[in-house]
Each structure stands twice: as C-alpha cells, then as structure tokens.
Amino acid sequence: MTTTPTTPPLPAVSPERYAEIAAAVEREIGRVIVGQHALVRTVLVCMLCEGHVLLEGVPGLGKTQLLKTLSEVVDLEFSRVQFTPDLMPADIVGTQVLEEDESGRRTFRFGAGPVFANLVLADEINRATPKTQSALLEAMQERAVTVAGATRPLPRPFLVMATQNPLEMEGTYPLPEAQLDRFLLKALVPFPSADDLVAVVERTTSGAAVDLDTVADVPTITAMVELTREVPVASHVLRHAVDLVVATHPDHESAPPGIRTYVRFGSSPRGAQAMVLAAKAAALLDGRPNVSIDDIRAVATPALRHRLVLGYEASADGVTADDLVAGVLDQVGAPTAGLRGAP
Amino acid sequence: MTPTEAPAAAPRRSAEPLPGAGDSELLSPEAIGLLRGVGRRLRLAWGFAWVQLLAPVVVVTALALVIIGRVRPWGWTEPVAIAVTVAGVVAVAIGALTLRIPLGLSARATDRGLATRDAFATALELDDHDRDGPFGSRVRARADALAEDRSPGEAVAVRAAWGPWAVAAVAALAAVTLGLVANPQDQIREQQAAEQALVAEEAEALREAAEELRADPAATAADVALAERLEELAVGLDEAQSLDEAEALLAEAEAELRAAVEPDLLAQKAAAQGLDKGLASAPLPATEGGDAAAQLEQAAASLDQRSAAEKEELATRLESLAETQAAGNPEAADALDAAAAALRSGDDAAAAASMTTAAGAQRSSSASAAAQESRQRASGGVGEARQRVAKGPGSPGSGEGRGEGEGEGEGEGEGEGDGDGDGAGSGQGKGQGQGQGQGEGEGGGQGQGGGAQGQVGGANGSTGSGQGGQGTPDGTGTNDAPAVEQDPTVFDPGVATDGETLDAGGTPNGGDSTEVGKGQGTSTAGGSRVPVSGALPRYEEKATRALDQAKVPPSVRSLVDDYFRRLAQR
Numbered sequence: 001m002t003t004t005p006t007t008p009p010l011p012a013v014s015p016e017r018y019a020e021i022a023a024a025v026e027r028e029i030g031r032v033i034v035g036q037h038a039l040v041r042t043v044l045v046c047m048l049c050e051g052h053v054l055l056e057g058v059p060g061l062g063k064t065q066l067l068k069t070l071s072e073v074v075d076l077e078f079s080r081v082q083f084t085p086d087l088m089p090a091d092i093v094g095t096q097v098l099e100e101d102e103s104g105r106r107t108f109r110f111g112a113g114p115v116f117a118n119l120v121l122a123d124e125i126n127r128a129t130p131k132t133q134s135a136l137l138e139a140m141q142e143r144a145v146t147v148a149g150a151t152r153p154l155p156r157p158f159l160v161m162a163t164q165n166p167l168e169m170e171g172t173y174p175l176p177e178a179q180l181d182r183f184l185l186k187a188l189v190p191f192p193s194a195d196d197l198v199a200v201v202e203r204t205t206s207g208a209a210v211d212l213d214t215v216a217d218v219p220t221i222t223a224m225v226e227l228t229r230e231v232p233v234a235s236h237v238l239r240h241a242v243d244l245v246v247a248t249h250p251d252h253e254s255a256p257p258g259i260r261t262y263v264r265f266g267s268s269p270r271g272a273q274a275m276v277l278a279a280k281a282a283a284l285l286d287g288r289p290n291v292s293i294d295d296i297r298a299v300a301t302p303a304l305r306h307r308l309v310l311g312y313e314a315s316a317d318g319v320t321a322d323d324l325v326a327g328v329l330d331q332v333g334a335p336t337a338g339l340r341g342a343p
Numbered sequence: 344m345t346p347t348e349a350p351a352a353a354p355r356r357s358a359e360p361l362p363g364a365g366d367s368e369l370l371s372p373e374a375i376g377l378l379r380g381v382g383r384r385l386r387l388a389w390g391f392a393w394v395q396l397l398a399p400v401v402v403v404t405a406l407a408l409v410i411i412g413r414v415r416p417w418g419w420t421e422p423v424a425i426a427v428t429v430a431g432v433v434a435v436a437i438g439a440l441t442l443r444i445p446l447g448l449s450a451r452a453t454d455r456g457l458a459t460r461d462a463f464a465t466a467l468e469l470d471d472h473d474r475d476g477p478f479g480s481r482v483r484a485r486a487d488a489l490a491e492d493r494s495p496g497e498a499v500a501v502r503a504a505w506g507p508w509a510v511a512a513v514a515a516l517a518a519v520t521l522g523l524v525a526n527p528q529d530q531i532r533e534q535q536a537a538e539q540a541l542v543a544e545e546a547e548a549l550r551e552a553a554e555e556l557r558a559d560p561a562a563t564a565a566d567v568a569l570a571e572r573l574e575e576l577a578v579g580l581d582e583a584q585s586l587d588e589a590e591a592l593l594a595e596a597e598a599e600l601r602a603a604v605e606p607d608l609l610a611q612k613a614a615a616q617g618l619d620k621g622l623a624s625a626p627l628p629a630t631e632g633g634d635a636a637a638q639l640e641q642a643a644a645s646l647d648q649r650s651a652a653e654k655e656e657l658a659t660r661l662e663s664l665a666e667t668q669a670a671g672n673p674e675a676a677d678a679l680d681a682a683a684a685a686l687r688s689g690d691d692a693a694a695a696a697s698m699t700t701a702a703g704a705q706r707s708s709s710a711s712a713a714a715q716e717s718r719q720r721a722s723g724g725v726g727e728a729r730q731r732v733a734k735g736p737g738s739p740g741s742g743e744g745r746g747e748g749e750g751e752g753e754g755e756g757e758g759e760g761d762g763d764g765d766g767a768g769s770g771q772g773k774g775q776g777q778g779q780g781q782g783e784g785e786g787g788g789q790g791q792g793g794g795a796q797g798q799v800g801g802a803n804g805s806t807g808s809g810q811g812g813q814g815t816p817d818g819t820g821t822n823d824a825p826a827v828e829q830d831p832t833v834f835d836p837g838v839a840t841d842g843e844t845l846d847a848g849g850t851p852n853g854g855d856s857t858e859v860g861k862g863q864g865t866s867t868a869g870g871s872r873v874p875v876s877g878a879l880p881r882y883e884e885k886a887t888r889a890l891d892q893a894k895v896p897p898s899v900r901s902l903v904d905d906y907f908r909r910l911a912q913r
Contacts, residue, residue, distance in 0.1 A: 342455075
C-alpha cells in the first residue's frame with residue numbers, strides 16, 4: 001500500500017517556489033556579476049536566513065555591485081554606508097532633528113539613518129571607530145535602534161552586508177571577536193579568473209546597460225526567510241554541527257592538533273546555529289526538503305572561519321582559519337551509521 | 344559555501360546512537376521494506392567485517408599454537424588452536440544474530456550507502472511539527488521516491504579486503520599443513536599420557552586398598568587410619584605433576600609405613616598365630632576350645648576343679664607353650680611360665696591370674712600383629728607401586744643388558760630332638776641364610792643404556808643367577824627381562840656341603856636324635872647382583888605370606904622370624 005502524503009496548505013511560498021525564486025535571483029545577479037557563484041550563493045543564503053554577511057576581499061572585486069544588484073533583483077530597500085574614521089554613530093542610526101513648523105513651533109523629528117533599510121551595505125566597516133562599529137552591530141543584533149529614548153524597529157528583512165579590505169590595515173579598527181560573531185557567514189571574495197575578468201572588463205567598458213528583472217518583493221522574501229527555518233533536520237545532522245563546533249575548542253578532546261596549537265578560543269554556539277540555519281537555506285536552494293550532513297559540512301568554513309580566535313603562532317606560521325576549519329572537518333569526519341561494516 | 348570549501352574526503356567516524364524509529368508507518372511499504380532489507384544486510388556486513396578483522400588474528404594465533412605444539416610437548420596447543428578458531432566463528436555468528444539494528448540505523452546506513460542526503464533518517468525522525476509543516480509530506484515523499492527500485496545490496500556493500508584474507512589463508516594453510524605432518528612431540532605426549540595413566544592407576548589401586556580396609560568388618564582404628572593415609576597418598580598422586588614427584592610421594596609413604604612396622608613383627612605374628620593354632624589342634628585340658636586366649640581363660644577359671652595331675656599336665660603344657668612365645672610374645676611367655684610355676688606351687692589364684700595375663704597378652708599381640716601386618720602389606724603395596732612408577736610406563740628400547748650375579752649364603756640351624764624308646768624322633772631345625780646378589784647391565788642402542796638390576800636370592804647353599812634386562816637408549820626402558828631368581832631356601836642342612844656339623848640341641852630321650860647341620864654354603868656366580876637390603880623386604884613379604892599357611896608349624900615361624908630379624912639387624 002503506497003502512502004499518499006497529504007500536503008498541508010502551502011504557505012505563500014512553497015519549497016518549490018522558494019527554489020525557483022532563489023534560482024531566478026542567482027540568474028539575474030549573474031547577468032551583472034561575472035563568476036563569483038559561490039559568493040552569490042553565500043550572500044543569498046544569508047539573505048534567506050536573515051543573517052548578516054561579512055565579505056572580505058580586495059577592492060574592485062564587485063562586492064558593492066553585488067549587493068546593489070541583489071537589492072534591485074529582490075526589490076528591497078538598499079542603503080550604503082562608507083565607513084570612515086570620522087563616521088559617527090548618528091550617521092548610521094539617525095538622529096533627532098529640530099524642526100520648526102509654519103506656526104513657528106519647534107519639534108524634534110527623528111531623522112532615520114541609513115541603517116533603516118532592508119539591505120545595508122557597510123563598506124569597509126573596519127575603518128570606522130569602534131564606537132561607530134558598535135552602533136551598527138547593536139542594530140544588527142537587536143534589529144532595532146534606540147535614539148533619544150525611543151526604540152525604533154528596523155524593517156524586515158534586515159540584512160547587513162559588511163565588507164573588509166584585508167589590505168591597507170593602517171588606520172583600521174579590526175572588529176572585536178564578539179562583534180564578528182554576529183555575522184552569520186564570512187565570505188572571502190576571490191580574484192576572478194582570467195576568463196571572468198575578460199567578461200568583467202567587457203561589460204564594464206561597454207555602453208550596454210543591463211535591465212534587471214525584479215523576481216521577488218519584500219513579502220516574498222520574508223516568507224522565504226520564515227520557510228527556511230521550517231526545514232527539518234535529523235538529530236545526527238544536528239549533532240554533527242555541534243561536534244564540529246566543539247572540536248574547534250583547543251581544550252576539547254576531539255580538537256585536532258592544529259586547533260590545539262593555533263586557536264586561543266573556539267567557536268561560540270552561534271557557530272552551530274549559523275551552520276544549521278545556513279544548511280537549511282542551502283538544502284532548499286538545492287531543492288531538498290531536509291538538511292543533510294553534506295550541507296552542514298559545506299557551510300562549516302564560512303560559518304566558523306571568523307569565529308576562531310587565533311593566537312600569534314598562527315600568524316607566525318601562516319596558518320589561516322580556513323586551514324584550521326579544514327582540520328576540524330578532517331578530524332570529525334562525516335558520521336557513519338555507527339556499525340562495523342556499515343557505510 | 345561551495346563544495347570546494349568542504350574537504351574532499353573526510354574520514355568516517357562513528358556517530359551517536361540513533362533514537363528509536365517508531366514512525367515507520369509514515370513511509371511507504373517499499374521504503375520500509377528497503378530499510379528492513381538494509382538492516383539484514385547490515386547484520387551480514389557486520390559479521391563479515393568482524394570475520395575479516397578477526398580472521399588473520401585468529402588464524403595466526405592458531406598457527407602459533409600449532410607451532411608451539413611442535414616444539415613443546417604440550418598436548419593442549421592443537422585443541423586450543425581449534426577451539427580458538429571455532430570460538431571466533433561462533434562468537435561472530437552469535438553476535439551477528441543477536442545484533443540489534445533499529446530502523447533508524449538502517450536509515451542512516453541507507454542514506455550513506457545510496458547517497459540520499461539523509462532523506463530516510465530525516466523522514467523517520469519527523470516530529471509532529473514537521474509532519475504538519477510544509478516539509479513533512481515532502482520529506483516522506485522524497486524518501487519513498489528514493490526507495491523505488493533500490494536494493495539493500497546497493498546500500499550496504501560487503502567488500503572483502505584482500506590483505507587480511509590473504510594473511511588468514513596463508514596462516515590457515517600453514518597451520519593445516521603442520522597439523523597433518525607428523526609431530527615429533529606426539530611420542531613425548533604419549534609417554535606423558537602413559538605416565539599419567541600409570542600414576543592414576545596406582546592412585547586408584549590405593550583407593551581400592553583403602554576401601555577394602557574400610558569395608559572390613561573387623562577393621563580397627565589403625566586400619567581406618569591406614570586407609571586414610573592411603574587415600575591421602577592417592578590424592579597426592581592425582582596432583583603429582585611428574586613421575587618423579589609421584590615416586591617421591593610413594594617412597595615417603597612407603598618409608599612411613601615401614602617405620603610403623605616393628606622389626607619383630609614376624610615373631611609376634613608367629614607367636615600369636617602359633618599359639619592359636621597349636622591350641623586349636625591340641626586344646627588345653629578341660630577346656631571347651633576356642634582361640635588360645637579363650638582357652639587360657641577357661642583353664643584359669645577351672646583350676647579349682649582340676650586334680651593335681653591335671654594341674655601338672657597343664658603346667659607342663661603351659662611351659663611348652665611359653666617356650667614358643669619367648670621370641671614373639673615375651674609377655675605371654677613370662678605369664679605362661681609364671682602360671683606353670685604357680686600351678687606347681689599350688690597357688691591356683693596366682694596361676695589363674697597369670698593365665699589371664701597370658702590370655703590378654705595373646706589378644707594384644709594378635710591385634711598388634713594384625714595391625715602391623717596391614718601396614719606391612721600396605722608398605723609392600725606402596726613399594727611395588729613405587730617400583731612400577733620408578734620403572735615408568737616403558738617405551739620401546741633397543742638396548743641390550745648384561746648382568747652378573749653372585750650369591751652368598753650362611754646357614755645356621757638348631758635342632759631339637761625328642762625321641763622315645765621306639766626310636767622314632769622328630770626334630771625341629773632353624774636355619775638362617777643370607778644371600779647377596781648384584782646385577783649390572785649395560786645397554787646398547789645408542790651406545791649407552793642402563794641395565795636393569797638383576798636380583799638373586801642368595802641363600803645357604805643356593806646359587807643365584809641374574810640376567811640383566813634390556814637397556815634402553817635413554818636408560819629408562821622397560822626391564823622386560825627380569826632377573827632369573829632361584830628360589831631361596833630358608834635352611835636345608837642336607838645340601839650344606841661344607842658346613843660344620845652342629846648339635847641340633849635336642850635332648851635324646853631314648854631315641855635317635857636328629858642332627859642338623861650348619862653349613863657355610865658357597866654361592867655360585869649368578870647373572871646379577873643386588874644388595875641384600877633391596878631383596879630383603881620382598882623376601883620378608885613372601886615369608887610372611889608363607890606363614891599364613893596353616894600347615895606351617897609355629898616353630899618354623901619362629902625360625903623364619905629369627906632369620907629375617909637377624910638379617911635386619913645386620
């Protein structure tokens with residue numbers, strides 16, 4: 001007897017529609033951004049998880065263009081803040097402005113800052129002072145800002161995409177670990193291949209303008225964000241994410257030698273949360289209704305690389321966080337059925 | 344977040360146990376059938392994996408045991424090798440049959456084997472929220488779709504690793520080959536088994552002897568103690584690890600039992616039995632029969648009814664009896680003499696008391712002799728067992744032995760003559776002889792062999808001859824050619840060829856007295872030589888048995904008794 005599953009009333013966005021919209025977004029972005037498919041996928045995953053993303057790469061690789069394109073494709077409100085050392089918190093969250101009406105009566109009006117947008121591009125976030133950084137990071141965490149005693153929620157979905165330039169570190173203020181932890185994923189923006197670079201040059205030096213299609217609106221994206229969290233996860237998959245996080249702690253027995261040598265502090269629990277959430281979005285983007293071990297392992301590096309606090313030995317030996325996460329993945333390994341002879 | 348960011352090949356590791364999957368009804372029968380088939384397949388794969396892991400270890404262990412069995416005479420190595428192999432197979436089989444494989448485990452194995460990205464495991468773990476959500480039906484439908492046209496064999500492949508199997512095959516072949524080739528240790532093992540059987544046989548014989556002692560209705564406390572000692576000795580033999588140890592135990596027991604036998608046992612026994620049998624054949628006057636003690640007591644009780652002549656006759660008889668008891672039972676002899684004297688002096692009361700004392704001494708002597716005889720028999724039995732153990736179970740030998748024997752004997756006789764006017768007389772004689780013999784043998788075979796001892800009974804006028812037994816290459820062979828022994832004669836004046844003539848001591852009473860001679864015989868060279876101390880116990884035992892015959896007169900017993908006593912004193 002074949003069991004006929006009874007599908008409950010579909011939400012505004014079904015899983016199938018979810019995958020279609022995501023594919024359309026990627027396709028439209030691909031019309032502007034040459035290559036960088038992994039980067040596009042990472043940003044898309046963060047948007048669908050309503051998680052913030054930190055992009056690190058040298059200038060000129062299309063980070064800003066990617067986010068602008070994304071905002072156009074999904075019809076989300078976009079704002080950009082260029083972080084500089086003289087940037088003040090009010091320049092981000094907004095401030096009270098004294099206004100005088102026609103009758104001469106003066107009142108304070110809240111002038112919303114650029115953070116009041118669905119997509120906020122915090123360009124070169126490490127160039128602002130910690131005070132300014134913390135203003136944005138508080139908004140990232142609370143998804144609300146408090147000015148003059150009034151708390152004002154930020155629009156949903158709210159997604160901060162911050163960029164960092166790994167060069168020109170002079171006069172920068174590296175983000176503290178606690179603030180880095182608030183980014184769902186950290187993506188490295190690679191230099192394009194020669195072929196991709198040829199295409200980039202062709203597109204950017206010609207007069208042809210790309211007319212992007214808007215494939216989703218705010219309600220659709222909000223529904224997709226909610227749907228992402230509904231994806232079921234098997235217990236052993238969840239456990240594997242936790243095992244990976246635990247293995248990043250140098251004092252834990254499952255930690256590989258590299259972690260013990262180069263890591264001062266391992267990932268916070270947010271690392272496991274980020275992996276599971278990102279894996280859910282990745283599964284849906286892949287057209288699957290459940291999270292797999294491979295999904296977890298695929299997002300482990302972007303979810304954990306910025307959550308490891310490395311010691312000076314790592315810098316001295318040229319060991320990167322990505323190397324250490326790879327060591328963790330090797331050490332922990334994909335779980336088997338737990339039975340000799342079983343696959 | 345691309346596949347390239349994940350490690351290409353991550354090692355597997357064991358995961359935590361899965362929760363029980365009790366929601367199998369949510370999946371299609373085909374999917375459930377696939378998972379159950381995977382469970383059976385997992386059982387097979389588990390057993391195969393363990394066999395593959397253990398086979399080299401078990402077979403190499405068995406091979407090592409077989410090799411050890413070829414260099415050491417241990418009989419347990421090959422059976423243990425077989426047992427280890429069988430135990431390994433049985434353990435894996437039992438483990439595979441009793442292995443608990445929940446459906447969740449099958450689901451995870453299926454997911455990994457079919458690369459279904461955890462579809463089955465997730466489908467089995469859907470909770471109520473998931474089932475009612477947008478993904479419940481889709482997860483189940485996906486699992487059902489993935490189960491179509493898939494077989495458990497695809498999910499769980501049973502793959503053989505050639506390395507372990509090659510090692511196991513080579514080791515097994517070597518073990519079987521060595522097991523089939525003749526093992527040089529087998530002969531040693533057989534020898535050890537024969538030795539153990541011999542020791543066990545001796546232990547059993549000791550137990551039977553002890554049982555007989557206990558079963559005897561007339562068994563005394565000494566008999567019971569002796570039985571316990573024999574049983575203790577049997578236990579010691581059971582626990583003995585070698586023939587030497589068993590022999591030492593037997594020698595110790597033999598010495599212990601022999602020490603408990605008084606040197607004049609034969610005299611005591613001869614006296615006691617002689618008195619009983621003498622009075623049985625010629626009861627005391629006016630008694631109703633019975634043993635000697637009873638007759639003495641009856642006579643003591645009826646003294647007041649006897650006439651003077653009868654008392655004189657009784658006194659004479661008592662004196663005669665006293666003489667026969669002088670050697671073996673001095674207490675009885677003294678009492679009998681005292682009784683005779685009292686009778687002659689008319690002191691009936693003293694005579695009665697002395698006769699009662701004599702009766703008690705007779706009973707005591709009989710009991711003592713019986714007890715000592717038991718010990719002596721036991722000692723003899725233990726000694727024989729010791730000799731058998733010392734000789735070992737025997738093994739084929741090819742040596743040759745040669746022995747020479749020489750005997751010497753001394754004879755000594757005493758005679759009593761009692762004659763009457765008709766010229767008829769009778770005499771008693773007592774002789775003593777000693778013989779010595781030694782045997783030496785040399786074995787051939789591999790050039791050296793231990794010749795067995797030759798034994799010869801040297802006696803007065805007798806000749807001893809001995810023949811060395813076959814030696815064995817290792818000197819422990821069976822002496823299957825026992826020494827030829829010429830029966831010794833206790834005393835035979837007629838063959839004394841060069842002895843001095845002795846007065847038999849008899850007092851002629853109008854008749855012809857008999858003279859018995861005392862000869863210093865010359866021995867004839869025999870085939871072997873043994874020290875007299877080695878032959879004496881056996882001779883003594885035989886003589887003791889001979890004394891048990893009713894036809895042997897008491898005087899002869901005293902003669903034999905003196906003979907061995909003197910030998911022992913020398």
